[in-house]
Amino acid sequence: MKGTWHLLAFSALLAVAVKTWHLIVVVIVFVWLWHLMKQSRLTPAQVIVICTGIIFFYWFTGFQTPKNEQVQANSGEIIGLTGNIVSEVRVKSYGLEFVLKGDDQNDYLVSYFSKGDVNADVLNQLQTGASCNLKGKVEIPESSSNPGQFNYQNYLRNKGIQYLFQVQVETNSSVNCTGSSFLQQVYNVRQFVLSKANDNLSSFTAGWVKALVLGDNEGIDPGTIELFQRFGLSHLLAISGLHVGLLVGGLYYVFVKFNIVTKEKAQTLILLIVALYPLIGGGSPSVWRASLMTMFTIVLVKIRVPLQVTDIVSLTFLLLYLIDPPNLYQLGFQFSFLVSFALLLSQKLWNNTRPMYQILLVSFISSLSILPIQVYNFYYFNPVSLLVNLIIVPYFSFYVMPFMLLLLLLSLTFPDLVSFLDVVFRLSHETVLQILELMDKFLFFPWVIGKFPLAFFIPYYLLFIMMMVSIGENKKKKAFLLGSCLTMLLVTISLKPYVSPQGTITMLDVGQGDSFIIELPYRKGVIMIDAAGSLDGNFEPSNKRFEQVIKPFLYSRGIARIDQVILTHPDLDHVGSFPYLLDDFNIEKLIISDLYELPEDLQNKMQNKIEIVRVSDKDKISIGTSVFNVLHPGNSNDLFGTNETSLVVFTKIGGLRWLFTGDIDEGVESLLLKKYPNLKADVLKVAHHGSKTSTSEAWIDQLTPKYAWVSVGANNSYGHPNPDVIRRLRDNRVVLLRTDKLGAIQYNFSGNKGTLYRYSP
Amino acid sequence: MHCLWCDKQIIVEVTWDNFLYPDKPKKLCIECKSQLTKITGAICKLCGRKSEDEQCKDCERWGGNRQWSKVLSFNRSVYSYNPMLQAMIAKWKYRGDYQLVEAFQTDFREAFKQIVRACPKDTVVVPIPLSDKRRYERAFNQAEALTQLLEVPYQCLLTRREGEKQSKKTRQERLSSTNPFQIIEVVRNPIILIDDIYTTGITIRHAAKCLIDAGCPTVYSFTLAR
Numbered sequence: 001m002k003g004t005w006h007l008l009a010f011s012a013l014l015a016v017a018v019k020t021w022h023l024i025v026v027v028i029v030f031v032w033l034w035h036l037m038k039q040s041r042l043t044p045a046q047v048i049v050i051c052t053g054i055i056f057f058y059w060f061t062g063f064q065t066p067k068n069e070q071v072q073a074n075s076g077e078i079i080g081l082t083g084n085i086v087s088e089v090r091v092k093s094y095g096l097e098f099v100l101k102g103d104d105q106n107d108y109l110v111s112y113f114s115k116g117d118v119n120a121d122v123l124n125q126l127q128t129g130a131s132c133n134l135k136g137k138v139e140i141p142e143s144s145s146n147p148g149q150f151n152y153q154n155y156l157r158n159k160g161i162q163y164l165f166q167v168q169v170e171t172n173s174s175v176n177c178t179g180s181s182f183l184q185q186v187y188n189v190r191q192f193v194l195s196k197a198n199d200n201l202s203s204f205t206a207g208w209v210k211a212l213v214l215g216d217n218e219g220i221d222p223g224t225i226e227l228f229q230r231f232g233l234s235h236l237l238a239i240s241g242l243h244v245g246l247l248v249g250g251l252y253y254v255f256v257k258f259n260i261v262t263k264e265k266a267q268t269l270i271l272l273i274v275a276l277y278p279l280i281g282g283g284s285p286s287v288w289r290a291s292l293m294t295m296f297t298i299v300l301v302k303i304r305v306p307l308q309v310t311d312i313v314s315l316t317f318l319l320l321y322l323i324d325p326p327n328l329y330q331l332g333f334q335f336s337f338l339v340s341f342a343l344l345l346s347q348k349l350w351n352n353t354r355p356m357y358q359i360l361l362v363s364f365i366s367s368l369s370i371l372p373i374q375v376y377n378f379y380y381f382n383p384v385s386l387l388v389n390l391i392i393v394p395y396f397s398f399y400v401m402p403f404m405l406l407l408l409l410l411s412l413t414f415p416d417l418v419s420f421l422d423v424v425f426r427l428s429h430e431t432v433l434q435i436l437e438l439m440d441k442f443l444f445f446p447w448v449i450g451k452f453p454l455a456f457f458i459p460y461y462l463l464f465i466m467m468m469v470s471i472g473e474n475k476k477k478k479a480f481l482l483g484s485c486l487t488m489l490l491v492t493i494s495l496k497p498y499v500s501p502q503g504t505i506t507m508l509d510v511g512q513g514d515s516f517i518i519e520l521p522y523r524k525g526v527i528m529i530d531a532a533g534s535l536d537g538n539f540e541p542s543n544k545r546f547e548q549v550i551k552p553f554l555y556s557r558g559i560a561r562i563d564q565v566i567l568t569h570p571d572l573d574h575v576g577s578f579p580y581l582l583d584d585f586n587i588e589k590l591i592i593s594d595l596y597e598l599p600e601d602l603q604n605k606m607q608n609k610i611e612i613v614r615v616s617d618k619d620k621i622s623i624g625t626s627v628f629n630v631l632h633p634g635n636s637n638d639l640f641g642t643n644e645t646s647l648v649v650f651t652k653i654g655g656l657r658w659l660f661t662g663d664i665d666e667g668v669e670s671l672l673l674k675k676y677p678n679l680k681a682d683v684l685k686v687a688h689h690g691s692k693t694s695t696s697e698a699w700i701d702q703l704t705p706k707y708a709w710v711s712v713g714a715n716n717s718y719g720h721p722n723p724d725v726i727r728r729l730r731d732n733r734v735v736l737l738r739t740d741k742l743g744a745i746q747y748n749f750s751g752n753k754g755t756l757y758r759y760s761p
Numbered sequence: 762m763h764c765l766w767c768d769k770q771i772i773v774e775v776t777w778d779n780f781l782y783p784d785k786p787k788k789l790c791i792e793c794k795s796q797l798t799k800i801t802g803a804i805c806k807l808c809g810r811k812s813e814d815e816q817c818k819d820c821e822r823w824g825g826n827r828q829w830s831k832v833l834s835f836n837r838s839v840y841s842y843n844p845m846l847q848a849m850i851a852k853w854k855y856r857g858d859y860q861l862v863e864a865f866q867t868d869f870r871e872a873f874k875q876i877v878r879a880c881p882k883d884t885v886v887v888p889i890p891l892s893d894k895r896r897y898e899r900a901f902n903q904a905e906a907l908t909q910l911l912e913v914p915y916q917c918l919l920t921r922r923e924g925e926k927q928s929k930k931t932r933q934e935r936l937s938s939t940n941p942f943q944i945i946e947v948v949r950n951p952i953i954l955i956d957d958i959y960t961t962g963i964t965i966r967h968a969a970k971c972l973i974d975a976g977c978p979t980v981y982s983f984t985l986a987r
Contacts, residue, residue, distance in 0.1 A: 003773045006780060041783040310775040345777045468777035 005311035015057035030160040108165040129181025135174035143742030145509040148556030158329040200411035215282020232385030244290035285333035342369035363389040376452040381553035450558025468509030509739035512713030513573035533576010546577035561586040568662030594647040654749025661687040690721020714740040764790035796845040807835040838987030886915035889956040940969040954982040
């Protein structure tokens with residue numbers, strides 16, 4: 001199998017692909033293998049091993065989802081939970097966190113909330129390997145209820161965790177644990193090193209040391225982490241081959257050059273350190289990959305079995321997959337292996353080239369090798385990230401990383417010496433981060449592509465491989481041509497909505513608030529009605545709803561430009577996300593009623609950027625072939641409160657008549673009934689989240705809606721929607737569609753026909 | 762797989778072009794392979810040796826000779842006859858390491874495919890024969906062994922009388938020697954002759970002359986070394 005272990009790794013991937021795609025894939029692969037054997041490129045033995053591999057891994061994919069006992073969850077009841085702590089007990093900003101394998105074989109993510117320091121007795125009991133008896137609440141992790149939204153439930157499931165468990169901290173008797181395992185000793189070392197870094201370094205420097213050497217990102221400003229994400233630099237924050245390589249190289253140098261031990265002993269010693277490093281370094285997939293690869297290499301050199309590095313990376317992949325199959329679905333795992341494999345295949349390319357060209361190639365190949373996965377998950381691609389990587393990667397490799405190792409080593413041995421170096425690092429690194437922030441401000445032009453379709457993965461990677469082959473053969477013209485095809489592929493994905501006859505109207509699940517997005521066929525227009533905001537723990541406006549729901553949704557649909565934003569009235573649950581929308585999207589027009597009072601700061605923010613259109617009743621807003629009729633408010637001043645001044649908009653789209661009502665009350669409803677005695681609607685946006693002050697009997701009688709769309713938060717404190725309103729609608733045989741029950745609601749249409757979808761199961 | 766020359770284990774570099782389409786098993790390790798120099802770039806249009814001039818000095822001398830000019834249309838060779846190749850051919854041809862010929866297969870075939878493009882479609886492949894005595898001594902004909910690497914049909918149209926080994930003679934002696942080849946069967950097709958080494962070119966020219974005299978329109982040649 002020498003030199004072909006990667007084919008076995010691919011067969012494991014193939015087995016997973018077959019599970020999700022189609023059996024035809026296997027047929028193609030078998031024909032391929034047959035051809036390779038005929039051409040004596042593979043020996044029959046190799047082909048047999050690979051075929052057996054495919055069958056084994058296919059069986060293995062079925063084997064890996066054991067049927068666990070269902071647990072009564074989300075009841076809020078305090079229950080007992082017994083099991084073993086199987087992870088490190090981590091100190092978080094809010095308390096402690098660890099994974100407990102319950103006696104029912106479910107994995108629970110346990111959190112112990114505490115203000116200030118955790119009770120010492122509890123801390124002593126909670127040790128890795130301890131068998132525990134805990135009291136607290138079981139919860140099911142939150143799933144996503146909107147297209148494009150991050151799914152926490154899947155995320156945890158991919159780590160093997162099914163439930164959340166919140167320890168009841170009010171009583172002391174809720175934690176009863178005994179024992180610990182060897183792992184705890186290793187984690188103690190980690191805790192010790194972490195505390196040394198905290199004690200001897202400034203918090204800024206300590207944050208970076210902890211992240212880059214110990215895999216603990218808690219000390220880095222969340223804004224910086226997001227900045228790194230936007231510029232495709234997150235790989236620098238994950239401990240990877242680079243870090244392990246520097247660590248091993250550094251230690252080997254110290255051991256051997258200073259004659260501390262013999263070469264052979266140094267190798268054994270390093271093998272041991274590398275074996276333990278994943279546990280000390282936070283245990284992310286990339287640190288496991290790097291450590292295992294290093295171990296394989298050292299062992300293989302010792303027993304004199306020369307293996308290809310591609311074989312070693314493939315063996316590592318197979319090992320990690322077999323030990324813990326959900327690994328495969330973790331982004332960090334996918335990125336780590338894809339990038340290292342792509343770079344290994346490219347090694348020939350940077351023989352005899354200038355270092356500058358080499359760095360360019362590395363940055364280029366790493367970015368392109370993971371681009372589909374990145375766009376599949378984050379919906380955009382930042383072209384400038386290529387250039388930024390070009391500068392920042394060497395900066396981290398040759399300056400930050402060695403510096404971090406040195407600082408940590410010194411703070412463990414000669415803590416008095418670090419303060420000067422600490423200042424040097426802080427000043428230099430802060431400057432670099434400031435430059436990055438400036439770039440972010442002026443050079444962040446994300447190319448919003450939309451969700452990368454699974455069917456495009458195969459052509460993408462085929463073109464990519466062909467391009468890399470051409471580069472290897474130094475056929476520049478052909479490589480350029482293939483590169484252009486690759487770009488065209490991405491352009492095709494982002495242009496798909498412009499040729500699609502399908503339009504969509506979406507009611508996002510924004511909790512207690514409103515947000516509707518109307519996408520006209522052939523992308524003739526994108527209209528947004530309201531942009532719900534959110535409050536943080538201190539009841540201050542926050543961008544949480546925008547970042548978690550609205551922006552991911554728009555990005556996933558490939559939307560970076562909104563033609564018209566209609567804000568019905570200036571309440572936070574309807575407009576709170578608008579300022580953030582303004583920052584991140586190109587908005588053509590803002591449409592508000594004559595009575596809408598724009599706050600001054602918002603007005604300044606919009607200056608010269610977008611056109612503000614004031615409308616009142618009987619106005620028409622046209623976009624593409626669609627017309628939005630404004631029914632309310634007139635410009636009279638006899639309306640009280642903001643709710644009553646809500647813009648009411650009527651439109652015909654996709655064969656249905658739509659009425660968007662904002663937060664109007666009964667009074668406005670009867671006003672409208674008088675003004676428009678022939679008004680009908682197929683879909684009624686139930687005003688004011690189903691409050692009892694709206695949606696009167698007369699209103700329903702007159703409109704005769706078929707569907708009532710209610711955007712409302714689950715278990716909201718207002719008691720929306722009101723049972724009377726629900727009853728009124730039911731009695732009139734109106735189908736009720738609520739975001740709190742069904743998640744986002746979507747109407748996909750083509751011409752005059754369409755289908756309604758709900759997003760939550 | 763072990764290297765046919767140095768017997769070290771061969772490690773195949775996995776790259777973009779072969780990770781899904783593995784290379785055929787290599788016969789020589791990278792180090793040994795790198796010591797063979799393929800003839801690329803500017804060559805003598807006639808004898809195919811590396812040369813900046815259109816026609817090398819050697820070929821000018823042939824051109825001046827009325828008897829020999831235009832007997833051979835052109836010769837092309839795969840490798841320069843450097844010390845490494847000298848040693849390999851010696852081991853293969855004189856010391857009977859028959860299998861070593863496989864080391865040349867990929868390059869030999871690849872180069873042949875290119876040469877054949879310049880020849881007419883109905884060209885016949887003919888290996889230079891050995892005399893019976895020499896054939897008995899060596900147990901195989903090196904030219905025929907090379908021809909078999911090509912996996913194309915070929916015909917043995919010539920025989921060779923016993924003479925002294927070319928490699929033991931000086932250039933003058935070679936030029937003045939009598940033509941050792943005789944034709945067995947007459948064909949009217951163009952011919953491409955296959956041999957292991959083109960040194961002075963006399964052997965190939967003798968064979969070519971023999972064929973031309975028998976009525977072949979053109980004769981090309983293709984050798985492993987030049």
